[in-house]
Amino acid sequence: MSPESVLRDTFGYEQFRGEQAAVIDTVAGGGDAVVLMPTGGGKSLCYQIPALLRPGIGVVVSPLIALMADQVAALRQLGIRAAYLNSSLPPAEQAAVEAAMRDGDLDMIYVAPERLLQPRTLALLEECRLALFAIDEAHCVSQWGHDFRPEYLQLAVLAERFPGVPRVALTATADPPTQREIRERLGLEAARLFRHSFDRPNIRYRVAERGQARQQLQRFIADEHRGEAGIVYCLSRRKVEQTAEWLSAQGLTALPYHAGLPHEVREAHQQRFLREEGVIIVATVAFGMGIDKPDVRFVAHLDLPASLEGYYQETGRAGRDGLPADAWMLYGLSDVVQRRRMIEDSGAGEDRKRVERHKLDAMLAYCELSSCRRRHLLGYFGEDYPADCGNCDTCLSPPDTWDATEAARKALSAVFRTGQRFGAQYLVDHLRGKADERAERFGHTRLSTFGVGEDIPAAEWRVILRQLVARGFLTVDLDGYGGLRLGDGCRPLLRGETTLSLRRARAVERAPRRRAGSADAELDPADRPLWEALRDLRKRLADEQGVPPYVIFHDRTLRAMVEHKPRDEAAFLAVDGVGRKKLEAYGESFLSEIAGYAASSGETA
Missing domain, CATH: 3.40.50.300 (P-loop containing nucleotide triphosphate hydrolases)
Structure with a gap:
């Protein structure tokens, strides 16, 4: 043998x-x-x-x-x-x-x-x-x-x-x-x-600036993955439950999964995800390792993962069947503050914290890329990708970059002059000349940096500050209330000894061109009744045996049956994904279904 x-x-x-x-x-x-x-x-x-x-x-x-x-x-x-x-x-x-x-x-x-x-x-x-x-x-x-x-x-x-x-x-x-x-x-x-190459060419990597997160997620699912299976990752148990409840209220089948739920509830939700069509699991990282479900069409992150290793592991649960899938993530400055605070409050030793800070810095750098995400991601795992992939948001819709040297110097100066203890929103208001009671009380309205950036929209300033944090020019003060402080590497920029190019803010998320991701996307419309009939047959057989439908046959195999329409056992055995045992178990049922379709549609052998 x-x-x-x-x-x-x-x-x-x-x-x-x-x-x-x-x-x-x-x-x-x-x-x-x-x-x-x-x-x-x-x-x-x-x-x-x-x-x-x-x-x-x-x-x-x-x-x-x-x-x-x-x-x-x-x-x-x-x-x-x-x-x-x-x-x-x-x-x-x-x-x-x-x-x-x-x-x-x-x-x-x-x-x-x-x-x-x-x-x-x-x-x-x-x-x-x-x-x-x-x-x-x-x-x-x-x-x-x-x-x-x-x-x-x-x-x-x-x-x-x-x-x-x-x-x-x-x-x-x-x-x-x-x-x-x-x-x-x-x-x-x-x-x-x-x-082996770590590349998953069928997965499209996308990072969007966080606005109204739930609405952004709902639009993404409705526009590109309606009726398809997916996983949504959140950082907290509370957010998992709130997001699942909100998606359910929008008419989607969304189930929560986290370690705080009773074992029988977690088990029931996992089984529904594996055995039903179009179920969305909203989960913490307690869910996912070893999930063999091949037709997960998207993995979405509503919070920043702790590392590129975790991100890659989680996004890899999409598109195991090789068909198009999305890795979609929302990201904002609050993620940086939250993740850094989690590291510092963890109680781990200093060596462990140093490693986790390094991994978080790598994750932030990935989010702020203006170049190909796939090349950067694979490079992190030691693999040299030869060219831009053409299947990530930065390739399909390249971000605008600009010489942000002067704006960055204004932002750094504002951080310094206000005492290195205020958060991003206060600094944005200060730069744009918007005063509140605190600004008057601390005398900040009389500083030279007050209003120095009124020509730049607030959304753009938030993006600038976020990128300055990601690049280490600013750090988050975790001993206080998340205020921004000058980082070790900011002096050359403040002195005018170096220049800085940054991404521009996007007023509206520019979605890449729409592409069909489901297994039946490219089928001849006339063959859709056969596709549905084979899926129904597979589901009946799976339910009878108490196993997920993909254990009987993957979508890819059903699609090949629809395309080739085998009429005898030899042709059925030639379909990719059909071995001798499955021929014996299911050949007669599927061949009969295919023959019945051929007879009803007038096809001849």
């Missing part, structure tokens, strides 16, 4: 992508590997196929207990003998799974790291013939990362206790320091490194 035959006969695909074949050859041959591949890039095949090729059971280490059942259900649809072992199983079922492991009746077992590291589980594995260990979401080993899991640090014990068993560590999010940590902490220094 060759990797190619397993890919074709079991998974229903004709060819490998990128480094998949090389990874599979390495691990199937008994070698260790570290795999860096974007979400939706096909990481799972890099351990699933070797587990099927090698004798014994493949052990998949995953932190995603809530999703293991669906992951296992998807493998069983393919005829793979898979199971999971976690606390959600009743004792009798756990015993049955353990017996199947000992007897060699399973191809793959999913287990959380906490469960794996229990002495009882390690002893169980010593009784089994092991094909490999796959350590998924390996970036969780990084103590400086956005998703650190302490138990991942102990997984190096696998190399000591099972020295002859190959190990493969996989992640979709790792900057160069995290990549080094993965190798060092998991004892994989000698493993072969496979670095």
